Amino acid sequence: MKVLFLFDDLILGQEPIGVTTISAVLKQNGHECEAINSDQTPNPSDLIEAVAKRKPNLLAVSTCTGQHKEMLARTRILKEALGLPVIYGGPHPTFFPEMIEDPGADVVCRSEGEYPMLEYVTAMQEGRDYRNTPNLWVKKDGEITRNGVRPNLDDLDSLPFSDKELVRPFEHLWKDGIGYFITARGCPFDCTFCYNHAQREIESGPNVRRRSPANVIKELIETKERYGFRYIAFQDDVFLIQNRWLNDFLPMMRDQVRLPFHCHSIANVMRSEELTAQLAEAGCLRIFFAVETGDEATRLRILKKPVKNSDLFRARDLCEKNGIDIVSSIMVGIPGETLESILGTIAMVIKTRVHCMIVHFFMPYPGTELGDEAVSCNAFDGNFDLLPACNHDNLVTNVNGPADLIEAIGQYGYWFLEKPWKFYATRFLINTIKSHKIRMAWMRYLKSTIRYFPESVYHLPEKEWVEASIQKLDKAYQQRCKTSSPPQNQHLPVASGALAMGAK
Structure with missing residues (x-):
């Protein structure tokens, strides 16, 4: 059975690890997988030709809210021209499975897709009924079968490593020598703007699950040797949890992999100077943690993100x-x-002295607590089809102030970080001049001065820094090897609970 995954530029911003893991499971069980970037064939006839020449038995699409509209339009065209069945998965189908009613979709997979997809594809190949497969909503003969969601997969080590060959044709993912990996699934926090709390409402079984350190290291070593990776991007929602796991993993990363990396965290778990030093020694060059909003009360009460301003400043100082x-x-x-x-x-x-910043315009995604709140307070009309695929460009919600000015400040945020004096000048002007026309004229002037993208836009380190870090890691490793009695790893005290990065 051959499955063709339809991607677009958005999902190919990095390796889509969820999809490449599904591909690995399918290939492990004798199926064939391939992928194309449908944005490279925007003309319908070209897209039909690109799909037809690959002779798939099934089209598979992973999509987010906003992105789903264009992908449904494309699969409607492909279904009409080629008669192929289409399965959708990803965040939007998980929380808005009613998309099954669109003519462009035959099956929707909710939540984790490795084994639901395998069961569906195998049943199709063998001519068996697949309508009662857990996690799937299936449309057949005019009727929709709505199945529940099976418990989460507990043992992540049982999965094969992600199928990086699936994205081998997409050269931009390979030119910088970056490898994308996850060590865990799930997030222990309940931020209202995120899907994690909504996902827990439809799932059962453990939420946060982590691969063993040895399993992750094995994949890193194998792929480093096979693909020549020079930099590792860990994509876990919160990498810096579970001290015991980190105590085992970081020395292995330092001694066996010896590649620089970045990871994602949340500022309130960054409490330990010892662990931060361990991270740096293992090759961590950058840590992602979000400010979200400068107002602490909004962050704590509306976003329900348990990060105080003091947490941001402590994390800054440790880094x-x-x-x-x-x-x-x-x-x-x-x-x-x-x-x-x-x-x-x-x-x-600016106070947090971050090196890079990513500006997001709030998206009231379906199923999220803050998305529902935005609808109830008339900040959003509830039409998810109007949401854009990209959340970096424009306001989509109603705000309590001049929307065009607030939007312009957000759009110029990168340059404010790059040149703080421009921000302070802008704040002074806004606080002293009440004319909206003059304020907007100032923002238009600032935009007219843009001649380049500031360094703060780019969240990946420069190649020279990466190569210097690799040399530093190798040199430190060689020095440790020369030591007749190398020092034992300094393990941190393991606090109780799932989070424990030096928790009090």
Whole structure:
């Protein structure tokens, strides 16, 4: 059975590890998988030709809210022209499975897809009925079968390594020598803007699950040797949890892999100077943690993200002391956003002294608590089909202030971080001049001065820094090997609970 995955530029911003793991499971069981970038064939006839020449038995699409509209339009065309069945998975189908009613979809997979997909594909190949497969909503003969969601897969080590050959044709993913990996699934936090809390409502079984350190290291070594990776991007929601796991993993990363990496965290778990030093020694160059908003009360009560301003400053100090760069992000357009609050957010990012910043405009995604709140308070009309695929460009919610000015400040955020004096000048002008026309004229002037993308846009380190880090890791390893009695790894005290990065 041959499965053709339809990608687009958005999902190919990095390796889509969920999809490549599904591909690995399918290949492990004798099926064939291939992928194309449907954005490279925007003309319908070219897309039909590109799909037809690969002779698939099934089309598979992973999609997010906003992205789903264009992908459904494409699969409608392909179904009509080629008569192929189409299965959808990913965040949007998980929380909005009603998309099964669209003519462009035959099956929707909710939540984790490795084994639901395998069971579906195998049943198709063998001519068996697949309508009662857990996790799937199936449309057949005009009727829709809505199945429940099976318990989460507990043993992640039982999965094959992600199928990087599936994305081998996409050269941009390989040119910088970056390998994308996950060590865990799930997130222990309940931020209202994120899907994790909503996912727990439809799933059962353990939420946060982690591969064994040995399993991760084995994959890193194998892929480093096979593909020549020079930099590792860990894509876990929160990498810095579970001290016991980190105590085992980081020395192995330092001694056996010896590649620089970045990871994602949350500032409130970054409490241990010892662990931050261990991270740096193992090759961590950058840590991602989000400011989200400069208003602590909004962050704690509305976003329900348990990060105080003091947590941000402590994480900043730990990273600076150990030579680790910070990549942060903000969210513009949270329900209740005002001119004062967006200015406070930019000011907080500057105070945190982050090296890179990612600007997100709040998206009221279906199934999220804050998305529902945005609808109830009339910040959003509830039409998810109007949401854009990309959340970096424009406001989509109603705000408590001049929307065009708030949007312009968010759009210019990168340059404010690059040149803080421009931010302070802008804040002074806004606070002293009440004319909306003059304020907007100033923002248009600032945009007219843009001649380049600032360094703060790019969240991956420069190649020279990566290569220097590799040399440093190799040199330190060689020095340790020369030591007749190498020092034992300094293990941190393991606090109780799942989170414990030096928790009190």
